[in-house]
Amino acid sequence: MHRYKMKPFKNFPQTVIPGDLICPIFDVDDDNKQEVVIRFLTGTGCKQENFRVNGKNVDIIVATLKGSVSVEEVPADIIEDDDQEDSENTTFVESHETTGGDASSGNSRVIKSFKVSVSNPSKFASKYVDDQFVNNLPQEGDIVLARVTRISLQRITVEILAVENSPLPIDSGVGSNGTGIIAAAGGSGASTFSVSQVSADLGETFRGIIRSQDVRATDRDRVKVMESFKPGDIIRAQVLSLGDGTHYYLTTARNDLGVVFAKSSNGAGEQMYAIDWQTMISPKTGVAEKRKCAKPF
Amino acid sequence: MTESIDIHPIVFPPEVLARISPDISLQRHLSLETRPCSRGFEEFRDVAINDGNISRYSTNCQNATTNNIIGSSLLRSGKTFVITSITGGIIEETLPANNTEDVGEEELMKLSEDTDRLCENSTIYPVVEVQRGRVGGPTDEEMITSEKLYKTLLHSGILKKTALAVSCGIRRTEEDGSVTTIYSDELLDEEKKINEANNRKWSYVLYAKIQVFSRNGPIYDLCWNSLISALKTVQLPRAFLDERAADLKIAIRTRGRSMTIRETYDILCDPHKSLPLKLNEGELCYGSNYGIIDIEPLAQLAKNDDEMDVDKPTSVLLADIETEAEESSILSTLSLTTNKNGQFKAATIIGGDSKITPEMIKRCIFLSKQRSKDIESKV
């Protein structure tokens, strides 16, 4: 936030609790010669609410979480960018509609968009993967870590263990675009999961489905599920859609997606490591098995 | 794409690794000579026990008028805490029928000779509930723990039947309307006759409600320790019959036959007077648990070359299992219930994938005696 020296940010609260007002959705900055209209978008941890002030209805962004406020400028071209596939900021796209032609209509006013979000530093900062799902439920485009629970000829059923992204846009380069989660120093150790939250027999985890044609990008019709995944494997996958009531729809059709941890002999044997994109080998016994591996680097 | 085999493919933050592959996470911790809970191998969680001010006999009890809890304990072990509340009931004893002519009966007596000794012991009816954000019926773990507590206490001889016998008093209403209650052990000799005439016997029944919060490891030992400390606080209220109901016989006639029925009157408890529950102090004991796990050489973090030759143990003993990683990866476990002198009341040894050597059992026994001593000093 301190990066923005414009007037409207001077009144911003540093830390908020739920219910605190952060800012109206529009503000004007005329410090410089040019008039700048600032539009605020809601990110995580805040919501646009309607208040009546002096007889007028005003839309105000209020905090819905306890934490510190952060503001990120959203470049205008990102807003209009419909090509979500490789955009670094796919997570942004969902949260706002197009601003229309105002931005580019060419009069003296400039419209800038900023995304306001509230995050709890003690819980989420410097954490590359949020294992708690709170405010971080799997969304379209997210990379998730999942365990294979069941396979059939047509599809693979998995349970989602963690969402691999970071709620803070500061980290967007690492987390959400899937360049890898090579974390130098990950996590604060504040995770609080338990047997009850994890165990699948109590139905505690979100489930996902990978259809056989979504396993890999090439030669999609000839995928053999048995040679790609085995029950118990830990995989990296991307969320295609929220799916139906029970399952998310996932895909592993990318080089960096696929099996990351697997044990030989259907989980009874030793840990195996990938030697190429479709073979894993156990260094102890030399057993090799077929998997659709995630690119290790 | 020609990487050599010994490269670890992807680096995960510790929390994620613990989630997706608890066994590797545990092995990594062990290779650093620590545990996921950051305790030492033979280090126990700190335990704090008090009565939680829950019972009506607690010193700071605010609600003695409506409270029917007669013993309680609040046990904290690390982040986990267990609340035990003991309530009571009264049951009329069915006196054994002395029908020795019956052959079948005799045979039965012989068969049950072994259990006769058990007949002197009494127990408590525990219901264990683990808070895990679920509703519905009890889980396997809750049922097994309840059953184990019930049986262990029965066989331990800590609670004797005689300790639960009700010495029943009589409440008298004098002509002027004032009410007095008299108990047999406070009676003068000539008044004792009243009670002797009444040859019915009652005894107390104890129920325990054991609630476990923030569970992050095996719960049996915590529940047992909590139950014992709660039992130590139990005060049995004095019970009495109302004089007017004490010997109530009603003659009735049905279908031309006349008979008498005895009123099944209720026993009332004295709201003020109570006696402490007599426990067999010498038998009191406390539980602790251990796990044994093999060290997986491949999962170890790379060491300096000069350390390679040092003889590392192939398996380690961990005391007081905690965290998901330990619980799900350690299959060889021991649970010992003993007092500080090594008088064992219960021992469960489960041989999983790791070998349990006699040395390790000896070590566990030593540790459990120490642990028992430690807990005893805190109860």
Next chain:
Amino acid sequence: MSVQDRRRILGPAEAKPLQFAAITPVRTVENRDDGNGNKSGKESVFISTDLVTNANGSSYLEYMDGTSDQVLVMSSVFGPRPLRGSFQSKASVSIQFKEVTLEHLNTGEIKEICTFLTNVFNAVINVEKYPKSGIDIFIDLIQHSNSNPTEEANIVNILPTCINSITMALVDAGIEIIDLVSAGSKDNSVVAFIRNGHEIVGIWSDDDNVTDISKLIEECKAKYLVNKQTLVQYLK
């Protein structure tokens, strides 16, 4: 015996629960004196969060009213967790109420409490944020002692503390809520507010004799503001 619960060890069926004789008048009077004498006693609240480690968020509140009334409540928030069945675009909120030690309330009353609280919190949790998910809130009433043991008064006494406790647990869990909910009680009624008392999210009344509802709301609002201030102080 035929329809016995086979999964719990319940003890002999013939046993009768301990029944305490009515306390002799002398003592009752003593108690009542105590209660009246402390009516003006200082109210105090103790708040702690993150007590239950296997829940996403939790809170523990001790509410003391002078010396005689005391309410100890623990709330834990589990979820968002997956729902089964058809697709839901919003989270469904469920609230379970349980008495940990004493069991005074009957199932009907507990159900009423749960329904009331669920309605209150449906209004403030940002449910759109959590598609296909359920948020489960568990309230454990650890202890409640009251000098006036009539049933309606009991529920009214514990409700504000329950609401405060759930609010704190939700904040601790990081579940998005549009404002801190809190409540105030007066006689046999409880009113829950948000936005500094400008909006009401729930009214509970066991009182047949309410004549002036706006007066009742004003009185509850005054207590709400005090309660909310306490929560804000803890969070800031």
